[in-house]
Amino acid sequence: MTTAISEMYEPIIGQTFNHIKARMVELQKAIREEDEKTKELKMAVKEERHRERAAVDKQRCIGDRMQEIDTMIEKIHAKIQYTKEREFVATRRYEENMKLCETLKKNKIDVPGYEEKTADKLSEAKNIVKDIAEVNKKIEEKKAKLYDLERRHLRAMNKIDHYEETLRASEQIGKRVVTNYTPKSDQEYQEIISDLRDGIKHAADRLRNAESKTRDLEKLEEEAQARIDHFKNKSLLIQQTKHEMEGSRL
Secondary structure: OHHHHHHHHHHHHHHHHHHHHHHHHHHHHHHHHHHHHHHHHHHHHHHHHHHHHHHHHHHHHHHHHHHHHHHHHHHHHHHHHHHHHHHHHHHHHHHHHHHHHHHHHHHOOOOOOHHHHHHHHHHHHHHHHHHHHHHHHHHHHHHHHHHHHHHHHHHHHHHHHHHHHHHHHHHHHOOOOOOOOOOOOHHHHHHHHHHHHHHHHHHHHHHHHHHHHHHHHHHHHHHHHHHHHHHHHHHHHHHHHHHHHHHHHO
16 A cells, blocks of 8 residues: 555656756756856956056046146246246346436447456456466465475574583583594583574574565465456456447347
């Protein structure tokens, strides 16, 4: 009987398994489709993020470029302002030169020519350069004399030290120093030392006088340099005035 019942439910069980199998196939297909959609969605999200990063980078580049352009614009504005100021100064100077030309024409003032002024200033500059050369020559001569005096002073001091050492040795030994020339007495050595000291004193006085003269010569050199600087400034002013006058004629 059990066998009969099993045979009776066997078709139902087979249908149920077939139905479950078909359902499983459908579920697997749906899962695969869902996986494909998920992959596509992930790829789309990845591409969107990539596009967003590219857009942010591009926006940053655009911002940097705009900042550079703003800096260039500021420089251009500053240059325009500087040009306007220069133009204003040039215009005012031109007007002043025109007024000066009109005044000179009305009053008929005899103004010496530029070449004449330049020749006078060049002659003055040559004289100044000549004076400076002479001063430098005198300074070099004084330096040579000072060097000679210092050298003589050093030799004299060495001689004094030698004579004093000789005297001390003579006093300690208690006899005269034997040399290859006629011996001198202590009094003669003292006179020689006194003469050397007087010579050193005179040399020191001459050295001080030479240093004073050197300072005077350096002062003259500074005055000559100041005169040269004044001449250069005046020459530049004359040249500038000439250019302005030529520009006003144009």
